[in-house]
Amino acid sequence: MIRIDQVTKRYADGTVAVDRLSLDIPDRAITVLVGPSGCGKTTTLRMINRMVEPSEGTILLDGADIRDQPVNTLRRSMGYVIQNAGLFQHRTILDNIATVPRLLGWSKPKARERAAELMGRVGLDTALAKRYPYQLSGGQQQRVGVARALAADPPVLLMDEPFSAVDPIVRKGLQDELLRIQDELGKTIVFVTHDIDEAIKLGTMVAVLRTGGHLAQYAPPAELLTAPADAFVEDFLGADRGIRRLSFFPSAGLELRTEPVVAMDAPAARLTAPADVPYLLVVDTDGRPLGWGAPDDLTAGAIDPARLLNHGRPFTPGRDSLRTALDGAVLSPTGWAVAVDDEGRATGVVSQQVIGEAIRTAHAAGREDVTAAR
Amino acid sequence: MNVLDYISHFFGDGALWHGYDGIPTRLGEHVVYSLEALVLAAVIGLPVGLVTGHFGRGGNTLALIATGGRALPTFGLLVLVVTWFGFGTGPAMVPLVVLAVPPILVTTYEAVRSVDPSPVDAARGMGIHESRILFRVELPVALPLILSGLRSAAIQIVSTATIAAYTGLGGLGRYIIDGLSQKNYEKVVGGATLVAGMALVTLLFFWAVSRFTVSPGVRRSE
Numbered sequence: 038m039i040r041i042d043q044v045t046k047r048y049a050d051g052t053v054a055v056d057r058l059s060l061d062i063p064d065r066a067i068t069v070l071v072g073p074s075g076c077g078k079t080t081t082l083r084m085i086n087r088m089v090e091p092s093e094g095t096i097l098l099d100g101a102d103i104r105d106q107p108v109n110t111l112r113r114s115m116g117y118v119i120q121n122a123g124l125f126q127h128r129t130i131l132d133n134i135a136t137v138p139r140l141l142g143w144s145k146p147k148a149r150e151r152a153a154e155l156m157g158r159v160g161l162d163t164a165l166a167k168r169y170p171y172q173l174s175g176g177q178q179q180r181v182g183v184a185r186a187l188a189a190d191p192p193v194l195l196m197d198e199p200f201s202a203v204d205p206i207v208r209k210g211l212q213d214e215l216l217r218i219q220d221e222l223g224k225t226i227v228f229v230t231h232d233i234d235e236a237i238k239l240g241t242m243v244a245v246l247r248t249g250g251h252l253a254q255y256a257p258p259a260e261l262l263t264a265p266a267d268a269f270v271e272d273f274l275g276a277d278r279g280i281r282r283l284s285f286f287p288s289a290g291l292e293l294r295t296e297p298v299v300a301m302d303a304p305a306a307r308l309t310a311p312a313d314v315p316y317l318l319v320v321d322t323d324g325r326p327l328g329w330g331a332p333d334d335l336t337a338g339a340i341d342p343a344r345l346l347n348h349g350r351p352f353t354p355g356r357d358s359l360r361t362a363l364d365g366a367v368l369s370p371t372g373w374a375v376a377v378d379d380e381g382r383a384t385g386v387v388s389q390q391v392i393g394e395a396i397r398t399a400h401a402a403g404r405e406d407v408t409a410a411r
Numbered sequence: 412m413n414v415l416d417y418i419s420h421f422f423g424d425g426a427l428w429h430g431y432d433g434i435p436t437r438l439g440e441h442v443v444y445s446l447e448a449l450v451l452a453a454v455i456g457l458p459v460g461l462v463t464g465h466f467g468r469g470g471n472t473l474a475l476i477a478t479g480g481r482a483l484p485t486f487g488l489l490v491l492v493v494t495w496f497g498f499g500t501g502p503a504m505v506p507l508v509v510l511a512v513p514p515i516l517v518t519t520y521e522a523v524r525s526v527d528p529s530p531v532d533a534a535r536g537m538g539i540h541e542s543r544i545l546f547r548v549e550l551p552v553a554l555p556l557i558l559s560g561l562r563s564a565a566i567q568i569v570s571t572a573t574i575a576a577y578t579g580l581g582g583l584g585r586y587i588i589d590g591l592s593q594k595n596y597e598k599v600v601g602g603a604t605l606v607a608g609m610a611l612v613t614l615l616f617f618w619a620v621s622r623f624t625v626s627p628g629v630r631r632s633e
Binding site: 086088108109110111112113115117119120121122123124125126127128129136137140169170171182185195 | 527529530531532533534535536537538539540548551552625626627628629
């Protein structure tokens with residue numbers, strides 16, 4: 038565990054970047070430091086590997102003061118990932134990743150073998166091994182940055198806004214990849230970001246810092262969304278925290294209706310809707326949803342998929358959260374969300390009303406499933 | 412007679428290809444003085460430029476020294492040094508070194524200082540020693556610019572080393588100075604051609620050095 042104990046950083050000009058911060062960072066979990074610029078989140082991170090020395094207070098790593106060991110020994114035991122990857126442009130991708138193992142005295146073949154293994158782990162094609170950083174996209178460079186930090190298998194990973202400089206789609210890919218890697222490796226990760234959505238998505242614990250280096254709240258993301266400590270945290274979380282909180286409620290319990298789901302080639306007798314369902318969901322012969330149609334517009338044996346209403350984005354009960362289900366229902370022209378299984382076959386439909394009731398029940402029960410958010 | 416005739420007569424003169432005042436001897440002298448001056452200037456300029464560039468301090472002082480060095484008239488300095496210390500290799504070296512240090516010093520400083528700070532930060536965070544950061548992270552990236560500083564210094568030395576002849580040191584300047592006093596324009600033009608040729612060879616040499624020492628990752632990303 039990393040224990041930050043009453044740490045203050047005051048610069049020579051009197052600016053206080055971090056003010057009496059205390060934080061217990063749990064092992065084998067992602068702890069996110071989030072806050073507006075000037076809140077001291079990066080300074081806090083950099084004090085953990087002594088890139089910045091605290092003015093007061095101590096930082097303990099597994100109970101020992103981090104100042105007890107030589108600074109470079111400490112740093113080599115912590116992976117370090119920064120915003121623009123910071124790759125060495127004169128070295129190949131493979132040699133970039135092999136940097137720390139080489140520093141630790143590994144032989145060149147062994148370090149390179151390890152580097153190649155890591156390329157696979159972070160989702161990089163090993164064909165890129167002999168390339169130079171300028172030949173890679175920003176997202177690929179950042180993957181190299183992560184691989185380089187992991188190369189010597191350090192127990193701790195410090196990540197300073199690692200995904201801020203890439204576009205949103207690439208960023209989402211990198212975030213998913215980090216969660217996958219974390220599931221496999223179980224590192225103690227300290228992650229700095231200014232993006233609250235990223236904090237909620239990645240964090241096991243989230244520390245919200247406010248300008249001047251004060252800790253505003255330290256809690257798991259679901260708790261943050263449910264009970265913000267004060268107006269600052271609430272404001273920082275944004276206007277739709279109620280909706281976002283739904284990410285933590287699973288959709289598995291939703292009661293699905295199957296009778297409005299009809300096949301393309303259904304006989305005329307099947308093309309009638311129950312009284313409370315205005316539309317039928319037409320599926321193809323494999324069971325995949327095609328779209329919504331009003332019973333009166335559907336002629337048995339002559340259903341034209343092009344004339345059906347878009348069914349919106351389906352959700353997968355058990356994997357997706359109530360947020361995804363509600364989103365599907367809101368986006369659907371009929372107000373009903375479509376549930377599919379892992380193969381994309383429709384398993385039923387559910388109305389906004391039913392989702393709404395499930396939300397009320399979930400709130401009442403306070404049931405929060407952190408894994409559903411992912 | 413035009414310049415080309417002068418050149419062909421000069422190089423066609425068999426007597427000039429050997430002996431005390433022959434082309435090989437003079438060329439050899441010129442190469443040796445130039446190399447000595449360049450090495451001396453590099454020994455002074457490179458370490459100071461690397462260290463100040465790494466720590467990002469002392470830029471103003473460097474600029475002042477460089478401007479001063481460039482403003483000094485080389486010939487005037489030569490006369491001054493010779494007046495003080497007499498003739499010889501040492502005094503002749505002084506103006507050449509003074510001429511060559513500023514471009515080496517200033518470009519080296521700028522080259523190291525302008526290296527992207529994020530790999531340096533990453534290297535420090537990985538626990539790489541400060542000296543290793545300078546030589547393994549900053550230097551390889553700064554190398555093209557550093558070499559360009561050395562190259563311009565070398566070319567200035569090659570062309571200016573002709574004045575060493577004034578102090579009786581030989582070199583290709585001998586042809587130019589003697590030719591002028593003897594009104595032997597073949598010699599003047601021939602000597603000047605050799606100096607120009609040597610400057611071109613210097614360019615080629617530095618091009619080859621950068622080919623072999625600059626990483627493709629740095630070269631192609633420019």
